[in-house]
Each structure stands twice: as C-alpha cells, then as structure tokens.
Amino acid sequence: MLAGLALALSLFGIAMIYSAGVLNIPSPVTQGVWRRQLLWLLVSISAFVAIVRLKSRWIEWAAIPAYGLAVILLAATLVIGTGAGTAEGVGRWIQVGPLRFQPAEFAKLAAVLGLARLLSTRESPPQGMRDLVAPSALMGLPLVLVVLQPDLGTALAFIGILFAGLYWAGTPLLLLFLLASPGLALILSFSTPIWSAYFVALMGLIYLFRYRLYLAESVGILLVNLAAGTGANPLWGRLADYQRNRLLVFLDPGMDPRGAGWNLIQSKVAIGSGGLTGKGFTQGTQKRLDFLPEQHTDFIFSVIGEELGFLGVTVAVGLFVLLLLRVVRLAEVTPDPFAGLVLFGIFGAWLVHIFINIGMTIGLVPITGIPLPFLSYGGTFLLTCWAFAALAVRLARREA
C-alpha cells in the first residue's frame, strides 16, 4: 500500500519532470532529465527491496552509528562539499568517485533513526523542559550543520522530525508549544503589538502551568522569547539593505535569482492560469516559455498546477494525504515504540517538505529551497524518500 503510493507519486513525478523539460527553447538543464530520474527510481526501488529485507533489529542497532556518520559527513560537506545543477553556488554534495550525494538527505534518515532510538529508551514520556534538551540537541546538531551549508529547507525537516517524534513520544502539547515559542516569537516580532500580546499570553500560560515547570525553565523561556522578539527586529532594522539581502541569500541562495519576488509571481501566475482542468500535459505556457523557475525541482508543483489544473493538484495532494495517513496508521497499529517513533519521524519530515514546498508555490510560506517528496527531480532525495518508505514498511511489519 505504502510502496504503491510511493510508486504512483514517483511515476507522476517523472511524468512532470518530463513535461518540465518540454520548453519552446529547450534547455540542457531540464531536457531529458526525466531519464536520469527514472534510473534513480530503479535504484531507489532496489534500495527499498534491500532495506525491507533487513532485520529490524539491525536497523535499531545501526541508528546511533548512522547518526554519528551523518554528523561527520555533514561536517565534511562544509569543507569539501560541491555545488551542482541549479544549486551551483552552494556546497551540498559530496563527490565520491563518479558518485555524488547529499549528506543532508542521509542525515534526515539518520536523524529519524537516532531520535527514535533516543526517545524509545525513555521509561516515560517527557514531562518537563529538561526532558526535551537531549532530543533537541540531537536534532539541533545536524540542523545547524545543514543551515551552514546553507540549506534552510532541509534544516526545517529536522524540526519536523523533532516535533513529530516528541509528539508521538507523548510529550505534553504545552511543552511542545513552549519549545516552539522562541521561533514563534521571532516570526511575530515583525509587529510590536502582536508580539506584545503574544508575550503576555505566554507569561499567562507559564503562570497557569507554573507547577509543571521549574522557575529557571520559566524564566529561561521568557528570556529567550524576549530576546528573539525584541532583539531580532532592531538588529534587522540596523542592517543595510544589501546586508539583509545577503543574509536572506545566505539562508536561501535560490530565493530570488532574477529580482524581487520573480519566482513566486511566476509560480502563482502559472498555477492560477491553470484553472480547474489545466492547460494540458506539457502545454503549460508559463513553463514552456521559461517563466517558471526551477520547474523540475523545487517548483515541480507549479507545473502540475499549470498543466493539470486544480484537479491535478487535488490528485497530487490526495496521494500525499493517503501516503501520510498510511504512515500514521502504521504507527498507530505497531506495538513497537521504536517503529512508531521512526514512522512519526518520517511523518514529520514529509509533512514539512510537502506543506512548505506546495505552500511556497502559491505564496503561503516564504520561498525556501525545499523539494517535494517523490515528485521533485533529484537522485539522492528520491532515494531518501524511498528509504523512508522502506523503513516505514519494514519496521511496521516488525513482530513485537
């Protein structure tokens, strides 16, 4: 079932990657790359078959060493990483002979396993902030290393993995909220009234649940929130335009290659002009005329929107929903805590990828270079997605 959905999405993706290569003035970057994606799909399916045959005990044992290896590889990437394709300027790849792969993708796998291993060893669900320190640190390390590449999009996946894992481990929602609060404060700090209201609400919340927190924890959370809310804005304001842009470009080099908002505008035009039924497979004018940026990777969903319309969008989103529901369902029925945590880690990673990628094509979330699972062009990424699927299938079948 899960594998079938993965295969359907992958084939859908290859069809759209083929279409993305159909331009009026063909470009070597996109033309014919669907063949390579097809090859990668075959490799991925082989990996899937191999992983499914592993003993699940090995997987559990391998979790911590894999995590360690991932951190080492990420650190190495910062030194010897190379750019490729449309992300020429950033070092996200490691070249080993003829092979080239993105350690960050492997790190996601390792992080899911590592976090599941860590949380599954606990006697009881996390009860206080101190219980969240170790998991946060475990995810924070690869996150920081990935941000330094820089690859903000993939970094967000670690946050998804962390929260999904903690949630499944039974962490109270309040604690998850408090963990997320500095980030929320950072986002809300653009508006002083909103941030102030938020901060007051946060203080009330902490007062309400004062018995479940140590004083130091409460004070610490408030201080971090205060710093995030008040510090960010003046600091941001004091920067010169070019410095801000540089910072933004540092966070996401693919953000704005042709002038302010170009990607987003063209993507919205493409999707909007698709209408209910779309312009027809390979017929998208925005895509054909090269208005769409990164149309085979990060903006593959815009091609779906333009050429297949709202119906195609619904089908694609529907496939993702079925896929994620299946993951949740497997987690629900598995008696093995490790397996459940891995499944939820996968759920978190995929949900972040899917929501942010599709959301950015229509302007719901800021543009970050983050690919769409199974659909976007990218060998390592496709392999990771299939590896996740294989882990899900393998671990869910594990006897108690």
Place this chain on the structure above:
Amino acid sequence: MRGPHPHAKRGQARGAMVVLFVLMGILLVSFFRAQVVRGSTWVLQSDSNRLRVLQVPAPRGTVFDRYGLIIADNVPSHSVSLFPAPADSIRATLERLAPLLDLTDERVEALVEEARANRRSALRVTDNAPYESIAAVEERRAEFPGVFMEMRPRRRYVGGPAMGHALGYVGEVSAAELESAFFQEYERGMIVGKDGLERQYEHKLQGRKGVRYVEVDAVGRVVGSFEGQAASAAVPGQEIQLNLDLELMEYIHREFPEGMRGAVVALNVEDGGILALYSAPTFDPNDFVGGISRTLWNELNQDPSRPLFNRAVVGRYPPASTWKLATAAIGLEMGVVEPEEFMPQACFGSYTFQGVTRRCWRPQGHGHQDMAGAIAHSCNVYFYQLGLRIGLERLVDEGTRLGFGEACGVDLPRESPGVFPESLDWWQRVYNYRPFENEVMALAIGQGPNDQTPLKMAQFYLALARDGSAPRPQLLQTPGQDPETDWRLDLSPASIETLREGLRAVTAPGGTAHMSSLQHWDFIGKTGTAQGGPSQERAHAWFTGMAGPWDGEPEIVVVVLVEEGESGSAAAAPLAAKAADFHLRRKHGIPVDTIQTLGEHLRSGTPAPWARWN
C-alpha cells in the same frame, strides 16, 4: 520505553491526522481560490506575460499616374525593435546591437531617450536594416533579449526628386500632430503623410493597421514563428490615381535649366487635371522614408535656394505680361473694346495719363496695334489704354471674380492665394490712400499689387484654352465627377479665338518665342519678364501657353516660371514647348524626339522643313 497505551496511541494518531488534514486543507483551499475562483485573472496575467502586442502597419495606398504607372508604392523592409524594458537594459541591448546595425553613439542616446519617454510601446531601432544585419542579429538572437525583427512595408517613390513637391513625403507622426483633429485616431509611431499628396490624401492612403500577438519567453525572446499570428489583419490603404503624368514629370525634372529655381505646371485642357506640377530645386522624398537624417534635413532647410519650398503652388510672383491676357479678356467681356479695334493712341514708347507717364518696354514703340498685335508684341501702351477704358474699379472687381485674390483650391495641403486688390478699399487698407485712376495702368500690364502662383496663372490660361470655363485644377482623378468650375470668362468663341491669335503670334515668325515653335503642335503662349525678384537686376522669366494639334483645340496648358531667368522667351518658353511636345507626342503616338523646338533644330543643324518663316 513502554509503548504508549493503545488508547492513547489512537488519540495521538487522531491528532496527527487533524494536523495533516488542516495543513492539506489549507493548501487545497488556497489552490481552489487561485485556480478556480480567481483563475481568470491569472489567465490574463499569464497571457500578458507571454504575449506581446505588435502593431502591423498597413501598407500605404499605391499611387498611380494617369497612365497607370506606379508613382509611389511599398517595398518590404526589415525593422528591428525592442520590447519595453528599463532604460538601462535598453541601453545595454542597444550598445550590443550598435556594431551590427551601425548605430552611432548619438543614435543610441536618442533611442534611450525615446524609450524613456515612451515606456509602454516598443522602440523601433531601425526601419530599414540591411539583410546582412538582420541575419547577424538573428544568428545571435539569444544574446539580444527583447529584440524583435519584422518585415514592414516601406514607402518607395518611383519618381524620386521629380515627384518630390507633388507627392510630399512621409514620416513618423509628431506629438504636435497627434493633438490635432486631423490625426485624431492616430497613434504614436505611425507613419503619416507630412506634405504634398501624401498629406492631402493621408486618410485614404493610410489604411488600417493590424495587430498581432507574438509569444515571448521569460527573457523576451520571440518564440516560434518570426511573423506570428495576425489577430486582425492590416487593411492596406486605398490606391489613388492621379492626373499627373509621371514620365512628363521626369522629363521636366531632366530638362529644367540646371541650377535654376522655378516651377512648371501643366494642365490637361479637357478636365483641368494637373499633368505636371514641378518645383525646382527639389528633393528626393525617398530620403524621408524611415526618418531623414539630421544632416540632410539641415541641409535642405538651410539651402538658400529652399528646396522644400513648392514654387508651383506656394511661390508667388508678379505675373507681368502674362497677365495682359486677363486685361484683354476682361476688356472683351465688358465690351469696351472690339478685337480689331486700334487704340486711339499709337505706341511711341510711352503713355501719359493724368500727368503720369508710363513706358512701353520697347522705347521706339509699336505703332498702332489691334488686340492680337498688342498681345503678340506685349505692347504696354495698348494695355494702358485698355485698362483705362475698363476702369480701375471694374478691373479690380472682375480680376477678383476670376479668383486672382484667392487660391485655386488645388488638392494639396498648402497653397498660397494670389495677391490682388479685392476692391478699391485695398489701397486704403494696405497703403492708406485712395488709389488714383492711373493705378489701373500698372495693373493692366500685370504690375502693381499683383502676385500670382504659377498654378493660378495656369488656371487662367486653362480658361483661354477652353470655352472660358476654368475647372479647379486637381491632382487626383475623380472619374465620373466633373471638377468644380470656379468661374468662367464671359467670352464668345470668337473673342477667345482673338486672344489665342495674339498668343499664336508670339510663337509665329517675328514673335518673341518663335524659336520655341513646334513641328506637330500649335504651340502658343505669352512670355513675361517680371521685375521684383530678390535681385532687381535679374527678372523672373514666365511663359504661359498652351498646345494642341494644328487643326484642333488646345490640349495642354503649360506654365513655366524661372526665377531670375531674365527672359521669358529664352529661359521659360523652350521648356514649356518641350514639355508640351513630350506630353502630346506620347498622347498621340508620335515617337518622342530629343530635338523638338525650332531653336533646337537650328542649333543642331537638323533640317526643319515644317518651320514657318513668315
């Protein structure tokens, strides 16, 4: 870790599903809003994104001469334009185009300025790029985003300089013109008639431009076919046929005395159609197509001989002796003189009236003259007396009725009215005195306050060549629609014959223009020598005449004016004779000869057995 309780797990799974459904629901709602609810606006934006509107200029109407020869038509030319873009990127593109299209730095600057002033419309870089340049740009199209090339009709004037003054020229419509009512429905960048017939019949010739859309990609490269799809086809301008005789015009252009200024007008006697309308020096209207160069424009405007000045319809000259026919005609109309009547006083070189003595041009005098003789010898004394018989007031009134104070109303954008007193009040108004009766003496011999365009004089002689009626001279042929008759001379055929007898004597043996007589045609006319040009020493030379078969009516009226030509018989008459001969020979199927007038026969030693000597 103990696995969570199955019950707790179900709750947590529910929570995860809720998060999943909420997030995916948000996505679907957003897409539904964008694609289904607001889809049409995005479709518009997508189209405006990729489609560029290009104006398809309509070819201007073809202009034919009276025999169906093409005077002006269109040839395809290659234009290079830029889509609207920020000035900096326009400049960058232009600088890269410059070596391929031979653009000067100055021209690049001018184009950038133009692009800045008109941010919305395409910028035309050149209208007439040579094929090699087009090929070079096309080859490297990827380097020139926003550049598009197309075929445009380009005006071609077959007659070249010969037709300059009659046809006028075309150019891009100016901002000032766009404000005028005439150009109400015009748009910037359109090529319009600026002068001459091109302006006069602009609305006929213009046609209706079409529109087509071309698909461009993200960097502005025109994608797909070079020509694209026409959304609405251009409707070519109407064809017009003129009364002009192209070959006659070219002939006149060749034969007009080298380096001289002047004008030639030839009218078709049958309908008053203009056979030729030429002004020298002239210009080549082809130089204006696609924008005249600044140097050439300055040259044309600063040339002291004023090549852009149409002497045939705008230039005004004292008609001098050629106007004596008007005095004669008016005298006959009034019945104050009989054709065979001799004036009471014979010409002894001068005439005195009310203490004012006026001279005849021939100091030794002409003796007794009847009307034909007086015309033949251009005797001033005869006309002084005739003028006095008519009387100043009546001469002024009748001259005004014959339109000497007005324009002919020719179908050209500019025409000068004649200068002629409309009544005795004229002197009061202009000079602030009541005229004495003796003023009529000057008027009667074509002097005094009397300046006429060559065209106006041609119209007057047209009446003499016809039955006295003077249709309005017209360049355009209007079949089935007789040209309006402005006025008519109230003369009997016999009286008209008398006047023609006088004119005939001019080219007869002993006449001043005998050397301009022709073998095949009865070529008659009046010479004139008008003082009062820019140089007082060198008078303007006139010849106003007509020609037709020996045994028939006149078929062509020719007026030649040569500024500072000094002698009507030497400078103007031969050209008039040759032009008439050229036209009539072709009309009647007689081979055209290079030796035409009696004078030419004598000079070249070719026998002229037809010549009359007495």
